[in-house]
Amino acid sequence: MHDLYNFVSGPLVWVAFAVFFFGCLYRLIRMLALVNQKEKFIFSYMSFKYSLRSILHWSIPFATENMRQHPVMTIVTFAFHFCLIITPLFLLAHVILWDEAWHFSWGHLPEGLTDIMTLVVVFGCFFFLIRRLRLPEVQFVTSASDYIILGIVAAPFITGFLAYHQWFNYPFFMILHIISGEIMLITIPFTRLAHMVLAPFTRAYMGSEFGGVRHARDW
Amino acid sequence: MYNRIIKFLGLILVFVLMWVPAHSQDEMTAIDNDMFLKPQRPVSVFQHDEHNETAEIEDCAQCHHLYEDGQLVEGESSEDMRCADCHEEKGIGKTPSLTQAFHLNCKMCHQEKKSGPVMCGECHVK
Amino acid sequence: MAEVATKKKTTQILDEGIERGAARLTTDQIATVVNRVLKTETGARLKTYVETCIHCGLCSEACHYYLSHDKDPRYSPVGKVKATLWEILKRKGRIDPESMKQIALIAYTECNLCKRCAMYCPFGIDIAYLILVVRRICHLLGITPQYLQDTAHSHAATMNQMWIKDDEWIDTLQWQEEEAQAEIPALRIPLEKEGADIMYSVIGPEPKFQAQLIYQTAVLMNVAGLNWTMPATPGWDNSDMAMYSGDNEIMGRIKRAHFEAATRLRVKKIVMGECGHAFRSVYDMGNRWLGWKMPPIPIVHAIEFYYNLLKEKRITVAKKYDEGVTLHDPCNVVRGGGLHEKSRYVVKAISSNFIEMHPNREHNYCCCAGGGVINCGPPYKNVRVDGNRIKAEQLFAAKSRGATTLIAPCHNCHSGLEDINHHYGLGFKIKFIGDILYEVMEKPE
Known part of the structure; x- marks a missing residue:
C-alpha cells in the first residue's frame, strides 16, 4: 500500500501536472501556430475590448438570451463549473498536501463547504448525464466519448467524497481518488475537456467579429 | 437467591477494580489537539505505547526532538514539553506550524519505514 | 426521442444538379477532395471548433428549422454539423456518393447561414462557417443544387x-x-x-x-x-x-x-x-x-x-405611412452589420404606427430564404416554408397586435417572407423601406 500510495502521490502527480500544463500549452500553441500558418487574418480581427465584452457576458449567469431561455441549465452549469475549479484548489487536504511537499500554502475553505461543493459537481455531472439521455437534441449529438469525459470529470469527485467520509474501503477509494484526479488532468488537453483552455479563444474571436465588424451583440 | 446477587455484584466490582488502574496511567490514545480551536478533522488516533512497541522505538528524541536556533540538538529530547510549546498555529520561519509538525513527524517516518498510516483518513478516522 | 430521430423526412427532392453530380463521383474521389480542402483550405477555426464543441445542444433553439420541425434534433445546428461535417471527419472523407447527396442537401437547403446559432453557442462556435466548409467541399465535388449552380x-x-x-x-x-x-x-x-x-x-x-x-x-x-x-x-x-x-x-x-x-x-x-x-x-x-x-x-x-x-433632412417626410408596420431584421445587415437601430430610426421616421415583432434585432428569426436557399429554386420551396413555421407564428403575433405591413429591407428576406405570408395565409403587405420612403417623402411639385 505504501509503495502504491507513494507512486500515485509522487511520480504520477508530477506526470499528471506536467501533461496537463504542457498539454494545454501545446494545444494553445498549436492553435495559434495554425492560425498564423493558415488563417492569419484572424489576428487582425481580434479586439481586446470586444473579446473581453463577450467573455464577460458569457461568464455572468443570465446575462445572455440563451441562459435566460434555459434557467435550470444555467444555474447548474455555473454552479458546476465554479465548484469544479474552486473545490480542488481550496480543499483543505489538498492545501495541506501542497504545504507538506512545497512548504507553500494558501487559504482553504471549510471542509463542510467543500463537501457540499463536491456534491454540486457530482450532481452537475448527473444532471448533464440525464440531459444527454433524455433531451432529444442532446442525445442526437451524443457519442460514447461524451459519456467517457463526463465520467472522467465525475470520478475524482465521487471518489473524493467517499474517501472524505471514509465510507466503504477508505484506502481503496483514496487511491482511486488520486488516480482519477490524475486521469482527469492528463485527459484535459487531449479530449474535448480542452474547452477549458480553448473556449475563451473561440468566444473571444466571435466576440471580436460581432463587436468590431458586425457591430452587434453576441449574447 | 441473595447469594447469587452478591456473587454478581462481586464480579462487577472485580471488573471495575481491574479497569480503573488500566486507565489511571493516562495512556495516550490520541494526538493532543487542544491547540486547535475549531479542528476540521477528528483527532488523530495515536496509541503511544503500542505504537512505540510495534515500531520498536527506544529513543524518545526520535519524535520528541529538540531544536535550538534551527539546529537539531543531538542527544536531547523534549518529551517533557508539549509540541505546541514550539509549534504554533502558524509556521514561523523554519519552524513548521503545529499541523504540519504533526503531519511531517508522523507521515515522513511512516513513508520512510513503509509502515503505518500515510493517508489523511488513516489517522483522522471518522 | 428515438422515435423523433428516425422519423422519415416526408419528401425526397430530386435535384438534377445533385443527382448528376453524385453520379459522376466515387468514394475515392470524394475522399481526395475532402482531404484536399481540409488540408489546404481549413485551419485553426475548423479544428478548434470541432475539438471544442462539447455537444451540449444549446444551439438548438437558435435555429428556425429546429423550432419549426417540432424540435426535431436533426434540424438543430449541431445536429446538422453532426450529419455533415462530423461524418466527413469521422470517415476521413470516405463518404459514398449517396451519402454525399444527403450531406449536400442539408448544407445547401437546411441552413441559411444566418449565424443566429453563433449567438447561442456558449463558446461562440461559428456553425455557419462549418456549414460553408461543407458547401465548399460540395462545390468542388460538383454536387450543387441546379438552380443555385x-x-x-x-x-x-x-x-x-x-x-x-x-x-x-x-x-x-x-x-x-x-x-x-x-x-x-x-x-x-x-x-x-x-x-x-x-x-x-x-x-x-x-x-x-x-x-x-x-x-x-x-x-x-x-x-x-x-x-x-x-x-x-x-x-x-x-x-x-x-x-x-x-x-x-x-x-x-x-x-x-x-x-x-x-x-x-x-x-x-x-x-x-x-x-x-x-x-x-x-x-x-x-x-x-x-x-x-x-x-x-x-x-x-x-x-x-x-x-x-x-437625419440630415436631405429627405423629408410629407405624411407618415399610417398602417401598422412591423420590421423584419435581416441577418446579414443586423447580425452582420448592426444596422438594427438605424432601421428602426428610419421606420419610425416614415411610419406612425410601428409594432415590434418578437424576438427582434440580433435575435430575430431568419426568413429561411437567405444563405442561397431560395436560390436553390422551386424544388425547395416547401423546405423553406415548412422549415419556418416559427416565422409565421412570430409574424402572426405581430399581426394580432395590429401590424398589417411587413417591412423587410432585404431581397432574400422579402421573397422568402412572401412565400411564408402566402403559405400560412398571414395577409401582410410586404414592402421594402424604399417602397414606403418613396411613397411618403416630400417630392418637388
Missing part, C-alpha cells in the same frame, strides 16, 4: 446573377430614367460619371424583375440632390450566389469587378440597395477573400443611406 454560372459568365446582357442593363436604367422623368422632369440616372460621390449598386434581380426599385432610388437621389452614378459596365451587380454555392473563386472575381468599377469611377463610397446577402459579400466574405480586412471602398447599405438622408 445556374446562378453561380451566370455570375461567372456575365458578372451578374441573372444572365443580364451588358446592353440590357443600360437599357433598363435608361428606361427607368425615362419613366421617372414623367414624375421629375430633370431627373437623371447618371451612368459612368467619374468622380461622383456615390456609386449606386444593386443586385441582378432588380433590373430583371424589380426595376421600379431603381426608379425609386433614382427619385430619392435626385430629390436629395446627391452626386451619384451607376456603372455601365459589368461590376454593377453587388449580389453573389457563388459565395453560397461554395465557389469562392467566382466570389472573388465578381467582388473584384464590383470594387474595380467603383475605383474606376473614383467614387467616395458605394451605396447599395436593400439586400442582405450582397452586404455580406462586399462587407464580410468577398472582401476578405480578396485580402481586404474591411471593404476597400466604404460600403453604405440602403438602411444606413436612408438613415443619413433623414
